[in-house]
Amino acid sequence: MKPLRAILGTASASDKIIALSEGDDPRIVEGAVMAVKEGVAQIVLVGNYDKVSALLTAHSGFDPNRIEIHDPDSSPLLPQFAAALLERRKHKGMTIEMAQEQVKNRLFYAALLVEEGIVDGTVGGAVETTSDTVRAALQIIGTAPDAAMVSSFFLMLFCQDHHDVKGVRVFADCGLVVDPNAQEMAEIARASAASYTALTGDTARVAMLSFSTSGSAEHPKVSKVVEATQIARASDPDLLIDGELQFDAAFVPEVAAKKAVGSPLEGQANVFVFPSLNAGNLGYKIAQRIGGVEAIGPVLQGLAKPANDLSRGCTSEDILHMIAVTAVQAQTHETGTKS
Numbered sequence: 380m381k382p383l384r385a386i387l388g389t390a391s392a393s394d395k396i397i398a399l400s401e402g403d404d405p406r407i408v409e410g411a412v413m414a415v416k417e418g419v420a421q422i423v424l425v426g427n428y429d430k431v432s433a434l435l436t437a438h439s440g441f442d443p444n445r446i447e448i449h450d451p452d453s454s455p456l457l458p459q460f461a462a463a464l465l466e467r468r469k470h471k472g473m474t475i476e477m478a479q480e481q482v483k484n485r486l487f488y489a490a491l492l493v494e495e496g497i498v499d500g501t502v503g504g505a506v507e508t509t510s511d512t513v514r515a516a517l518q519i520i521g522t523a524p525d526a527a528m529v530s531s532f533f534l535m536l537f538c539q540d541h542h543d544v545k546g547v548r549v550f551a552d553c554g555l556v557v558d559p560n561a562q563e564m565a566e567i568a569r570a571s572a573a574s575y576t577a578l579t580g581d582t583a584r585v586a587m588l589s590f591s592t593s594g595s596a597e598h599p600k601v602s603k604v605v606e607a608t609q610i611a612r613a614s615d616p617d618l619l620i621d622g623e624l625q626f627d628a629a630f631v632p633e634v635a636a637k638k639a640v641g642s643p644l645e646g647q648a649n650v651f652v653f654p655s656l657n658a659g660n661l662g663y664k665i666a667q668r669i670g671g672v673e674a675i676g677p678v679l680q681g682l683a684k685p686a687n688d689l690s691r692g693c694t695s696e697d698i699l700h701m702i703a704v705t706a707v708q709a710q711t712h713e714t715g716t717k718s
């Protein structure tokens with residue numbers, strides 16, 4: 380698919396170093412080998428040295444020395460990382476003894492590789508839960524100075540024969556913010572629109588989703604979406620956004636013409652902002668597992684430096700794609716585009 384090829388191409392040209400925190404998972408090692416073979420990024424695998432080496436050596440025809448291994452139990456970086464972690468977390472009562480122990484956690488170790496500038500981004504979550512993966516990024520890397528909060532999105536690739544309109548869309552937030560208020564939902568919309576444009580080069584068309592379209596239902600959960608749309612519009616009058624809309628009114632032009640008359644999106648949204656994590660997480664998995672849409676994510680947005688999560692059901696191809704997205708984000712961070 381064209382947008383995916385473009386992301387892989389941009390990643391290759393950026394020549395970034397990405398750390399994978401779960402280096403002893405066979406899918407991770409396969410994704411890493413693919414990334415290096417295809418020139419998508421340089422890779423650091425974090426994990427038990429012997430286990431990771433054995434998995435790498437099993438890839439016949441691939442020189443294992445092309446990938447660096449960091450073992451968090453014996454790394455010479457541990458004292459530096461413990462001092463950095465202590466600095467970040469002492470306001471929460473962390474002691475040096477606690478920091479020395481916690482840096483051996485692979486998620487924290489990988490986040491510290493990013494924070495200390497040794498690599499450009501990290502990817503985890505093929506084994507660890509989203510909560511644990513995201514918590515390490517929040518605690519070590521933290522929110523970017525120009526973002527109000529951290530949230531997440533999925534890149535949804537519509538490329539099957541039965542997908543009438545092919546292409547890439549963004550679903551948010553399907554991974555992180557459990558129950559956003561109106562202000563937070565507006566921030567998720569702003570950040571997701573910026574991420575969509577940064578990754579595809581196209582103008583974002585943002586739908587704020589609900590079980591109601593243009594006042595068809597009255598409920599406080601609908602009012603939240605209306606208010607979020609107003610906040611997002613007020614803070615960026617140039618943003619092409621509409622809500623509240625049901626998914627069909629945001630996605631199908633013929634339905635929009637009936638249910639959302641006058642909507643500037645005309646049923647052709649490309650960024651879909653869900654009102655809760657319940658809706659978003661279920662929605663993306665239904666589109667992926669029944670609809671055959673390829674889902675890359677959760678991609679985190681609003682962090683000071685790139686760190687991304689995966690679903691535990693991911694494949695090595697998903698990992699390759701997430702490595703590419705992370706490298707592109709690192710490039711975008713360098714050039715200063717806000718997301």
Ligand SMILES: CC(C)(COP(=O)(O)OP(=O)(O)OC[C@H]1O[C@@H](n2cnc3c(N)ncnc32)[C@H](O)[C@@H]1OP(=O)(O)O)[C@@H](O)C(=O)NCCC(=O)NCCS
Pocket residue numbers: 471509510511513514517518522527528529530553554555556557660677
């Ligand atoms: C992400 C998540 C773990 C954060 O939980 P939390 O309990 O706030 O985590 P912590 O208290 O460790 O947060 C660490 C720091 O990040 C901050 N933080 C939490 N959420 C944040 C956000 N969305 N943006 C920015 N900062 C955030 C906290 O305030 C805290 O600040 P501190 O430095 O003062 O400690 C939680 O929101 C979560 O579990 N989300 C759902 C994940 C999930 O299960 N998804 C489904 C599968 S994809």
Ligand SMILES: CC(=O)OP(=O)(O)O
Pocket residue numbers: 504508509553554660676677689690691692
């Ligand atoms: C994103 C997500 O739902 O992750 P997991 O499947 O690992 O819970």
